[in-house]
Amino acid sequence: MTRKGILTGGTWCIDRNVMVDVWPTENGRADIVEADMAGGGSGCNMAIDIRKLDPTMPVATITLVGDDSDGRFLAGLAEDNGIEHSRMQATGAAVTDYTFAFCSVLTGQRTHISYFGSSNLLTPDHFDFTGLTHRIFHLGLPGVHEIMDSPWHDDANGWVATLRKARAAGMMTNLELASIAPERNAALVRPCLPHLDLLVVNDAEIGGIAGIETVPGGKTDPDACIAAAKAALDLGTPQMVVVHFPTGAVVATRDGTVVTRPSVRVPPDEVAGANGAGDAFAAGFVYGVHEGWDVERAVAMAHAAAAASLRQISTTGAIETWSACLALADRWGWRESFD
Numbered sequence: 001m002t003r004k005g006i007l008t009g010g011t012w013c014i015d016r017n018v019m020v021d022v023w024p025t026e027n028g029r030a031d032i033v034e035a036d037m038a039g040g041g042s043g044c045n046m047a048i049d050i051r052k053l054d055p056t057m058p059v060a061t062i063t064l065v066g067d068d069s070d071g072r073f074l075a076g077l078a079e080d081n082g083i084e085h086s087r088m089q090a091t092g093a094a095v096t097d098y099t100f101a102f103c104s105v106l107t108g109q110r111t112h113i114s115y116f117g118s119s120n121l122l123t124p125d126h127f128d129f130t131g132l133t134h135r136i137f138h139l140g141l142p143g144v145h146e147i148m149d150s151p152w153h154d155d156a157n158g159w160v161a162t163l164r165k166a167r168a169a170g171m172m173t174n175l176e177l178a179s180i181a182p183e184r185n186a187a188l189v190r191p192c193l194p195h196l197d198l199l200v201v202n203d204a205e206i207g208g209i210a211g212i213e214t215v216p217g218g219k220t221d222p223d224a225c226i227a228a229a230k231a232a233l234d235l236g237t238p239q240m241v242v243v244h245f246p247t248g249a250v251v252a253t254r255d256g257t258v259v260t261r262p263s264v265r266v267p268p269d270e271v272a273g274a275n276g277a278g279d280a281f282a283a284g285f286v287y288g289v290h291e292g293w294d295v296e297r298a299v300a301m302a303h304a305a306a307a308a309s310l311r312q313i314s315t316t317g318a319i320e321t322w323s324a325c326l327a328l329a330d331r332w333g334w335r336e337s338f339d
Helices: 042-053 069-080 158-168 182-195 203-210 222-234 277-290 295-309 322-332
Strands: 006-010 013-020 032-040 059-066 084-091 098-104 110-115 136-140 172-175 198-202 240-245 248-253 258-262
Touching: 006 042, 006 158, 006 277, 013 069, 032 042, 032 069, 042 059, 042 069, 042 136, 042 277, 042 295, 059 069, 069 084, 136 158, 136 277, 158 172, 158 182, 172 182, 172 198, 172 277, 182 203, 198 203, 198 277, 203 222, 203 240, 222 240, 222 248, 222 258, 240 277, 240 295, 248 295, 258 295, 277 295, 277 322, 295 322
Parallel strands: 006 059, 006 136, 013 098, 059 084, 136 172, 198 240
Antiparallel strands: 013 032, 098 110, 240 248, 248 258
């Protein structure tokens, strides 16, 4: 059987994106410059990004949302973007997750304040892979799903059980992480590493998994990221570990190869917000892997998708086809180093 397509699993939530002129101190205030409501979460963002990068790519999702207007909004979003969503289930026992995603005009920094409802009821039993022929399964987000984060039968957590099932169904596996405490990420993700084929994470996340300081003093140390990526390889079965940060990315592969690539030199006046840039990077890289591209080209694609995403405050609104994203990156130009 020839496998084709991307299956996403896990978080679909409502993003209430709010651009403010400045992030206020507690008991302070700020002015809203722009606001919109969109889909968010790892399952949603990867699915929509892939469909925008390549509208011919088969994409499906497995998730749990609330039986409410927000859940129906997300189902409609999947429908509008050509995402097969028959396995998007709805529950009346909890409301759909939502996040207030703030971004400051002054600094470009983002602040997320989230409520998790339906995600806390997601279990490995919701993941039925029967009849699915997708090549890659993208799962997230450990740390914000109460049952999935807990031991499941004989497995360390529900993420392990789900990844094991996906591999048994014939799919490559990738895991996306949330912005949680490093120690918590390590506890949840390390047991998953023997059940992964890919791992695409940011500089802080890989440091937490490996127990290595990768962002000393708030500045990314690429060499430490490489060391942490190699440590993650040693702890499991990924064929490659990809670590991204604003000025570039590094990749460590199972055969000992290390690839480094600075990011796109995005004009400051083109940046609307960073929300979703990491998801776009992951989508670009996963797309390249699916298409059989070499690592260097896949990393370039990842950077190009991330750069394109910065042009809107929503997570997926500015993504274009893969060729358009690469053309945009070439037009803006590439950094010559990580500095």
